[in-house]
Amino acid sequence: METVLVTGAAGGIGTRLRQMLKGVYPNIRLSDLRRPADLAPDETFVEADLASMAEAENAVAGVQGIVHLGGLSVEGSWDTILQANIIGCYNLFEAARRQRVERVVFASSNHVIGFYPRRRRIAVDAAVRPDSRYGVSKAFGEALGALYAFKHGLRVTCIRIGNFGDAPVDRRRLSIWVSPQDLVQLIRIGLEHAEIRYEIFYGASDNVRGWWDNAAAFRLGYRPQSRSEEHSAAALAADAKLPPDPVGDWYQGGPFCSEEFSDGAERAPL
Ligand code: 15L
Numbered sequence: 410m411e412t413v414l415v416t417g418a419a420g421g422i423g424t425r426l427r428q429m430l431k432g433v434y435p436n437i438r439l440s441d442l443r444r445p446a447d448l449a450p451d452e453t454f455v456e457a458d459l460a461s462m463a464e465a466e467n468a469v470a471g472v473q474g475i476v477h478l479g480g481l482s483v484e485g486s487w488d489t490i491l492q493a494n495i496i497g498c499y500n501l502f503e504a505a506r507r508q509r510v511e512r513v514v515f516a517s518s519n520h521v522i523g524f525y526p527r528r529r530r531i532a533v534d535a536a537v538r539p540d541s542r543y544g545v546s547k548a549f550g551e552a553l554g555a556l557y558a559f560k561h562g563l564r565v566t567c568i569r570i571g572n573f574g575d576a577p578v579d580r581r582r583l584s585i586w587v588s589p590q591d592l593v594q595l596i597r598i599g600l601e602h603a604e605i606r607y608e609i610f611y612g613a614s615d616n617v618r619g620w621w622d623n624a625a626a627f628r629l630g631y632r633p634q635s636r637s638e639e640h641s642a643a644a645l646a647a648d649a650k651l652p653p654d655p656v657g658d659w660y661q662g663g664p665f666c667s668e669e670f671s672d673g674a675e676r677a678p679l
Contacts, residue, residue, distance in 0.1 A: 410474045410512075410600050412436040416459065416501065417478030419445040422516065422573050422592070426476065427452065429593050434600075440468045441479065459497035465504040474512040474600045477501050477550075482518075484541040484665060494546035502557045512564040514599035515554050517609070519571045519585055520544030523662020524677060525620070527584070532622040533569075533609040538677075540662035551609060558607035566599030568592070569621075570612035576640045577616075580648040581663045584618040588635035591615075595631060602629050620661055 523540025571585030
């Protein structure tokens with residue numbers, strides 16, 4: 410990979426990635442709606458609203474790989490999700506095809522499968538159960554990735570990111586946490602591994618309380634270095650202060666499941 414584009418570069422994950430990918434690839438191009446406030450003189454930035462196909466094509470022209478973090482990273486109104494995560498994601502993949510980009514790593518989310526109960530262990534081939542309009546938009550992105558991989562030859566990796574941060578912050582996050590170092594490892598597999606056509610990975614560290622079978626990532630060499638259990642005392646103490654959430658505590662997606670949950674709806678037993 411000579412030139413890699415990171416979309417959503419001003420966001421939480423993008424800001425960390427910018428630092429961690431420095432020196433890994435010869436050229437890193439950053440894009441977002443707005444210029445990051447702390448842009449360094451040696452960083453290359455292209456302002457782009459991916460809801461515009463022309464701006465998406467301009468952002469991706471000349472790159473070999475894309476890490477697509479752009480879009481809304483939480484639940485939002487249908488119109489916001491439609492523009493940022495549905496139209497923006499379509500434009501990104503279509504622009505990548507038109508500009509002959511080789512690889513896309515798509516930042517998907519655990520909210521694609523949020524409505525599985527916590528007692529279920531699932532692999533990447535479980536049917537999607539999105540827990541929000543946001544989760545639906547990430548399932549759409551995974552489906553687009555499959556279309557562009559199998560129809561147009563892009564090499565696509567979707568990473569269902571759990572919760573990204575320096576440490577897991579509550580009980581649920583002990584199961585789904587991914588450290589910055591481990592996420593970078595997964596992204597690099599997506600950008601570099603020779604065998605990738607279309608893969609889905611769980612973006613999770615070595616979490617003994619985890620719910621996901623990440624065999625696809627392990628098969629391609631992923632060896633997580635971070636263990637959530639090392640942070641369990643602090644995470645459980647923080648969890649004890651949270652108000653009870655009978656719906657969110659039952660499901661893997663947590664509060665994304667209980668938000669707007671209809672009165673009278675039954676919790677899925679399995
Ligand atoms: C996500 O997908 C969000 O982007 C992030 O803000 C967290 O809410 C995370 O999931 C989570 O489930 O904790």
